[in-house]
Amino acid sequence: MQFTQIEFLIFLGLILLAVWRCRTRVTRNLILLAASYYFYSYWDYRFCGLLLLSTAVDYFVARRISHAASSRAKQAWLGVSLGVNLGVLGFFKYFNFFIESATPLIESAGLNASTLNIILPVGISFYTFQTLSYTIDVYRGKIRPTDSLLDFALYVAFFPQLVAGPIVRASELLPQLARRPNWSALRFFGGFQLALCGLIKKVLLADRLGEVVDVVFAAPQLYGGLTVWLAVIGYAGQIYYDFSGYTDIAIGVAKMLGYRFPKNFRHPYLATSVADFWHRWHMTLSRWLRDYLYIPLGGSRRGPIRTNVNLIITMVLGGLWHGAAWTFVLWGFWHGAALVCERELHRRYDVRKAVWLGRLSTFLVVVFGWVLFRSTSLDHVASITRQLLFQSPGINWYPPLAIAAIGIMVLEHAAWTTRLRIAMRLRADRWYTPIATTVMIWCLVLYAPRGFTPFVYFQF
Amino acid sequence: MWVSYSITCRPTSYSIFLRHASKRAARPIFWHWNDFAASSCRGRLMLRRWIVGMLLGTALVAVTSPWFVRSYVPRIEDPTRGVAVLQPGSDYRWRSEGYATTQIGPMGMPGRVTLEHEELGGLRLALWGDSQAEGVCVEDREKIAAQVARLSSNQIHVYPFARSGDDCNDWIAQIATLRDNDAFTVDAHVFLIVEWSDWTAEIADAKEELDPSQSKISATFPAFLIQTVRNILTTGDGTTRRRLRFRPGPVESPTVSSRSGTSNQTLTSLAKRLSGQLERLRGQCDAPCIFVYAPLIPAITDGETIFNDPDQHVFDRFRQLCSGHGFYVLDARDAMVAAARGGDWPRGFHNGQFGVGHYNATGNRIIAEQLLAFSDRFGASGQAQNDDPAKD
Numbered sequence: 001m002q003f004t005q006i007e008f009l010i011f012l013g014l015i016l017l018a019v020w021r022c023r024t025r026v027t028r029n030l031i032l033l034a035a036s037y038y039f040y041s042y043w044d045y046r047f048c049g050l051l052l053l054s055t056a057v058d059y060f061v062a063r064r065i066s067h068a069a070s071s072r073a074k075q076a077w078l079g080v081s082l083g084v085n086l087g088v089l090g091f092f093k094y095f096n097f098f099i100e101s102a103t104p105l106i107e108s109a110g111l112n113a114s115t116l117n118i119i120l121p122v123g124i125s126f127y128t129f130q131t132l133s134y135t136i137d138v139y140r141g142k143i144r145p146t147d148s149l150l151d152f153a154l155y156v157a158f159f160p161q162l163v164a165g166p167i168v169r170a171s172e173l174l175p176q177l178a179r180r181p182n183w184s185a186l187r188f189f190g191g192f193q194l195a196l197c198g199l200i201k202k203v204l205l206a207d208r209l210g211e212v213v214d215v216v217f218a219a220p221q222l223y224g225g226l227t228v229w230l231a232v233i234g235y236a237g238q239i240y241y242d243f244s245g246y247t248d249i250a251i252g253v254a255k256m257l258g259y260r261f262p263k264n265f266r267h268p269y270l271a272t273s274v275a276d277f278w279h280r281w282h283m284t285l286s287r288w289l290r291d292y293l294y295i296p297l298g299g300s301r302r303g304p305i306r307t308n309v310n311l312i313i314t315m316v317l318g319g320l321w322h323g324a325a326w327t328f329v330l331w332g333f334w335h336g337a338a339l340v341c342e343r344e345l346h347r348r349y350d351v352r353k354a355v356w357l358g359r360l361s362t363f364l365v366v367v368f369g370w371v372l373f374r375s376t377s378l379d380h381v382a383s384i385t386r387q388l389l390f391q392s393p394g395i396n397w398y399p400p401l402a403i404a405a406i407g408i409m410v411l412e413h414a415a416w417t418t419r420l421r422i423a424m425r426l427r428a429d430r431w432y433t434p435i436a437t438t439v440m441i442w443c444l445v446l447y448a449p450r451g452f453t454p455f456v457y458f459q460f
Numbered sequence: 461m462w463v464s465y466s467i468t469c470r471p472t473s474y475s476i477f478l479r480h481a482s483k484r485a486a487r488p489i490f491w492h493w494n495d496f497a498a499s500s501c502r503g504r505l506m507l508r509r510w511i512v513g514m515l516l517g518t519a520l521v522a523v524t525s526p527w528f529v530r531s532y533v534p535r536i537e538d539p540t541r542g543v544a545v546l547q548p549g550s551d552y553r554w555r556s557e558g559y560a561t562t563q564i565g566p567m568g569m570p571g572r573v574t575l576e577h578e579e580l581g582g583l584r585l586a587l588w589g590d591s592q593a594e595g596v597c598v599e600d601r602e603k604i605a606a607q608v609a610r611l612s613s614n615q616i617h618v619y620p621f622a623r624s625g626d627d628c629n630d631w632i633a634q635i636a637t638l639r640d641n642d643a644f645t646v647d648a649h650v651f652l653i654v655e656w657s658d659w660t661a662e663i664a665d666a667k668e669e670l671d672p673s674q675s676k677i678s679a680t681f682p683a684f685l686i687q688t689v690r691n692i693l694t695t696g697d698g699t700t701r702r703r704l705r706f707r708p709g710p711v712e713s714p715t716v717s718s719r720s721g722t723s724n725q726t727l728t729s730l731a732k733r734l735s736g737q738l739e740r741l742r743g744q745c746d747a748p749c750i751f752v753y754a755p756l757i758p759a760i761t762d763g764e765t766i767f768n769d770p771d772q773h774v775f776d777r778f779r780q781l782c783s784g785h786g787f788y789v790l791d792a793r794d795a796m797v798a799a800a801r802g803g804d805w806p807r808g809f810h811n812g813q814f815g816v817g818h819y820n821a822t823g824n825r826i827i828a829e830q831l832l833a834f835s836d837r838f839g840a841s842g843q844a845q846n847d848d849p850a851k852d
Binding site for chain 1: 509510512513514516517518520521525528529684687688691692695696697698702704705706708709710760762763764765803805810811813814815
């Protein structure tokens with residue numbers, strides 16, 4: 001079920017009604033758990049088993065780690081969790097990728113290489129990272145394992161964040177699930193407002209941009225250089241509005257239910273450096289990679305060369321997390337290399353004052369990264385890059401709605417640097433909030449594209 | 461769950477904390493006692509603000525919607541044509557592909573506001589087709605009728621009778637009605653062929669019932685309201701009723717068949733249907749008939765540019781059949797392809813997609829030029845100078 005479907009609105013309405021009428025926390029959590037499993041099975045009921053497996057394994061492993069007498073036993077139990085979670089993720093997400101990549105090697109050894117018809121379960125990357133973070137945090141002694149299987153199962157499967165994040169840590173959500181949520185009309189309205197903004201971002205901006213991006217990326221050689229530039233910047237807008245829209249809806253829905261999720265985006269295109277970009281883009285993934293990959297690798301504690309290697313390893317694996325393709329690996333490497341270059345640059349020169357130069361250069365680095373991210377092959381990357389750099393003639397297509405959506409993205413980011421950001425929060429007590437809310441609702445039902453477009457991050 | 465209240469005394473006022481007796485201490489929820497006194501007043505103020513805000517927001521959308529939302533024009537029964545047409549004298553906005561407002565003329569003609577057939581001399585052509593010939597995506601001056609008039613210095617008058625969704629069953633029926641009524645005569649009938657399905661339909665009576673409730677809705681409610689309801693109730697092309705699904709997946713997606721031309725077996729059955737429809741047309745129509753073949757070529761499909769017509773065999777067969785019936789066939793494909801190769805795509809708009817969709821001003825101009833070139837050979841007597849009518 002997608003947040004943009006009418007079915008979801010009805011589903012959410014029923015869930016809100018049901019949980020409001022609940023008197024006990026357990027009943028409430030049971031309802032939410034059942035709703036979350038229904039939400040997941042709406043896509044494919046067969047994969048609920050994986051969700052159950054991940055939940056059961058990490059619940060019991062965490063308890064075993066907590067009760068283990070020796071550190072070796074703890075490590076062994078952690079190994080079980082890592083093995084099961086990464087094994088499932090690896091099989092469903094990366095099996096075919098590795099087989100295809102290794103085909104020349106396998107065939108040269110006289111063996112037959114064949115891939116399997118594997119369906120990628122929606123949200124597997126997200127809930128695997130969540131459950132892993134729980135077990136690792138228990139192993140590190142940062143949190144105590146929960147006694148309640150119900151709470152833990154709900155933490156893993158909680159529907160607002162189940163399929164595309166934000167990646168919520170156990171320490172953030174489990175305590176909230178263990179008590180009756182702090183609900184108020186103001187919080188509910190805040191959540192509704194956020195979800196509405198998320199829908200606008202997704203349906204009116206991301207999907208409109210997607211209509212142009214998909215066409216141009218399908219055949220970049222047909223279009224003029226300016227149109228390809230428009231599509232590439234459009235993709236930067238599409239993926240931002242698509243994913244941040246999804247996150248806003250997730251956070252908003254959770255807020256309406258009385259729970260608080262961490263922020264996932266902070267106007268990423270205002271970043272003055274690539275490092276800053278990763279503090280603003282998919283923040284919950286960035287901190288996951290930092291805490292569970294970069295720091296365990298040694299972080300920046302083992303000298304400059306090792307730090308640079310760690311950065312690149314982290315970003316390449318981060319790229320691979322997004323998808324099983326060499327373009328994602330290349331995208332991760334691109335960002336890793338940019339972080340390394342930036343680090344070296346910052347060590348030699350003081351560039352902190354050149355804010356706008358930093359923003360522009362970061363944006364260009366990120367936009368080229370999106371070309372790698374969106375392309376289907378290295379030839380595709382080359383084809384788009386050629387059009388971007390050499391401005392070959394072709395169809396000059398300037399879709400007004402896409403240009404308007406890019407304009408809105410620029411204005412939104414620019415306004416955030418001024419005092420206008422206070423107005424953009426649409427506080428309930430402001431005179432313009434009812435007008436803006438009404439206009440947004442009308443725009444949603446009136447100007448939404450008629451076709452149905454899934455969220456970009458659902459494929460990860 | 462129980463709630464314990466603790467009341468603390470302050471120098472000037474009371475404050476009340478509600479503490480939830482759950483396992484972990486909840487953050488106290490605080491109300492000032494003055495809030496109780498002011499709450500009903502504030503509630504009324506808030507309610508008033510929201511009512512006014514919602515009205516203002518709706519008004520804002522209503523005022524700006526004509527820039528972005530198509531219009532809904534009521535349909536009336538036209539006695540001359542015997543079908544339901546858009547109400548003459550109205551303006552018909554189209555926004556989703558192209559950006560134009562069409563004036564609806566007498567007999568529901570899109571873009572032509574007068575008949576002028578008595579006063580003016582020259583050649584009079586009735587144009588039949590579907591939405592491609594109707595041309596609501598382009599301004600009136602760029603429609604086929606206006607472009608023909610301009611290119612011919614007002615020596616050729618095209619009467620656009622095309623309606624969106626029509627096929628040959630509708631056109632043949634209307635031609636027969638026009639002839640029977642004897643209220644309106646033309647020198648020739650022009651048919652714009654874009655999709656063969658319009659001419660390979662089973663022979664049937666054009667059953668059309670004017671839905672008075674729809675016309676009443678169009679006449680009564682603002683377009684943005686109608687569009688909103690339509691968006692909620694329908695999906696895809698706007699005519700398929702939305703069906704909600706609540707059962708768990710997986711759901712098998714319908715298989716998409718790619719269009720790859722016509723097989724021999726299909727060609728035979730298509731030719732049979734074509735032949736039947738052309739025979740029927742010949743029987744109903746005394747005036748010369750001209751077919752302008754302008755299929756959806758060139759096209760951009762799945763990132764590929766398609767210049768070759770996959771239905772060439774159908775066209776060849778159609779030509780043979782037309783030759784037998786004395787119909788004229790014009791082929792606009794080469795001109796369309798040449799325009800596209802020159803960077804001027806005949807189909808598509810900036811707010812749509814090039815190589816897809818309806819004919820734009822360029823496409824209409826090419827069709828108009830085809831008609832003009834043919835009219836040079838089409839004498840005053842209404843007979844072409846060509847021996848073989850099916851060869852343009």
